[in-house]
Amino acid sequence: MNFKGLKLLCLICILVLSISWASTESCDFVIENVKLFDGSKVTEHANVYVKDGLVLRIDTNQTKINCKYKYLIEGKNKTLIPGLINAHVHIQSREDLKNSAQAGILTVMELLRLQEDSIAIFKSLANEAIYSDFYTSGIGVDMPDAVIKFYIQSLNPYAPKTTMDVELFISERIKKMVDFIKIYQDSRLPEKFSDTLFDKIIFETHKNNLLAIVHSETLKDTRYVFNHGADIVAHGWVDNLFTESDLKKWKERAFYIIPTLLAHTEIKKQLNPKSYTLSEDEIVGEVGRLHKAGITILAGSDAPAHGLNFTTDFYRELGLYVRAGLSPFEALKTASINPAKAYRLKNKGEIKVGAYADLVLIKGDVLNDINQLNKIESVWKKGVRIK
Numbered sequence: 001m002n003f004k005g006l007k008l009l010c011l012i013c014i015l016v017l018s019i020s021w022a023s024t025e026s027c028d029f030v031i032e033n034v035k036l037f038d039g040s041k042v043t044e045h046a047n048v049y050v051k052d053g054l055v056l057r058i059d060t061n062q063t064k065i066n067c068k069y070k071y072l073i074e075g076k077n078k079t080l081i082p083g084l085i086n087a088h089v090h091i092q093s094r095e096d097l098k099n100s101a102q103a104g105i106l107t108v109m110e111l112l113r114l115q116e117d118s119i120a121i122f123k124s125l126a127n128e129a130i131y132s133d134f135y136t137s138g139i140g141v142d143m144p145d146a147v148i149k150f151y152i153q154s155l156n157p158y159a160p161k162t163t164m165d166v167e168l169f170i171s172e173r174i175k176k177m178v179d180f181i182k183i184y185q186d187s188r189l190p191e192k193f194s195d196t197l198f199d200k201i202i203f204e205t206h207k208n209n210l211l212a213i214v215h216s217e218t219l220k221d222t223r224y225v226f227n228h229g230a231d232i233v234a235h236g237w238v239d240n241l242f243t244e245s246d247l248k249k250w251k252e253r254a255f256y257i258i259p260t261l262l263a264h265t266e267i268k269k270q271l272n273p274k275s276y277t278l279s280e281d282e283i284v285g286e287v288g289r290l291h292k293a294g295i296t297i298l299a300g301s302d303a304p305a306h307g308l309n310f311t312t313d314f315y316r317e318l319g320l321y322v323r324a325g326l327s328p329f330e331a332l333k334t335a336s337i338n339p340a341k342a343y344r345l346k347n348k349g350e351i352k353v354g355a356y357a358d359l360v361l362i363k364g365d366v367l368n369d370i371n372q373l374n375k376i377e378s379v380w381k382k383g384v385r386i387k
C-alpha cells in the first residue's frame, strides 16, 4: 500500500472509531470544561466522563461531548480533584465516616483502634457511598505500660513482651482484618522495646506483606525507627532540626512522614510542653525542608485527637503545608496520590481512566488558593453523588 492509501485507511479508521464512540458510548455523567488536578498534573479545561463508578474517559473541552449522559455538570470556574485521603485518624462512630465523606475525604487511614470487634462493621459501611472507605491498624504494638497507657490511661492488654508474642500478635491482627501495623516508639518513657523486639516486630510485619507505621515524637526516635525498617512515621518530631546526614539516609529508600502539623501547632499554642523545644515556625518549617529535599509528605490530621474535627481541620493541615512552602498543587498531592502510593491503595488518589470516580468539585481555583477547599460544591464516591 502506498502512502496515500495508508492515509486513507487511517482516516477511515478514525471515522469508524468516532462513529462507534458517538453511537454506542453511554455514561452516567460528564463534568465539562473543568480545571482538573488529577493527582500528578493540571489540565486547564477538561471533560471527565464517569460510568459504573469508574472514570471512563478524560478529554479536553476542544472535544465535542458525544457520550449519552444522564446529567452534565458545568465545570467552568471550578476545580476537580481526586477524593481526598486522610492518612491519620481515629474513627469513633459512623458519623465520623459520614462527615469525612461530605468533606471530600473519601478514604481514611486509622492508626489505632482499641475496639477491634467493630472493624468489620466500619469496613462494611464503605459499601454505602455516604461513608468514607475505612482502613485500620487495629490495636497498636506497644509495651504494656508505654505510649498507649501514657495517652489513654489504659494498659495495652495485647502488648507483646517476647519475640514469640510478636508472631502471635501480628497473626491475631491479620485475623481481625487490619490493613497495616501501627507501632509505638517513645524512648523517653520508662518502658520501651529492646532492639531485638523492635526488629522482630518490623520483620513479622514485612513478612506478612504489611506496612509498619511507627509513632514517633522526637528526632531521635524517628532516626531509630528509620534505621530499624519503618515504612511510615506518624507525627515526626518537635524537638530538633534534622540534619543533612539524616536526609542522606532517609533518601536511600521509600520513607514517608505524616507530620500532623495542625495537632503540633495547636499543642504548642495551647500547652507549650517542655518537649516542644522547636518554635512553631521551626515545626512548620521542617515540613518545607523535608519536601524540598524530596521526602514524601502524607497529610494526616489525627482527628479527633486534640479536639480536631474530621472535616475542615484537614484543610487547615494542608494550609500549614502551604505555609511551610509547598504550593497548593504539592499540598493536594499529600492528600491524594502520595498517601495512595504510600499505603498501596489501588485506583485511588488519582483521576485517571479506570480509577474509582472519587471526585471532589470545588468552586474557584484551589490550585491558586488552598483555602478554596472550604468551597466544595459536589462530592462523588465511586460515581455516586453524595453532596
Ligand SMILES: [Zn+2]
Pocket (backbone or CB within 6 Å): 088, 089, 090, 111, 112, 302, 305
Ligand atoms: Zn493518632
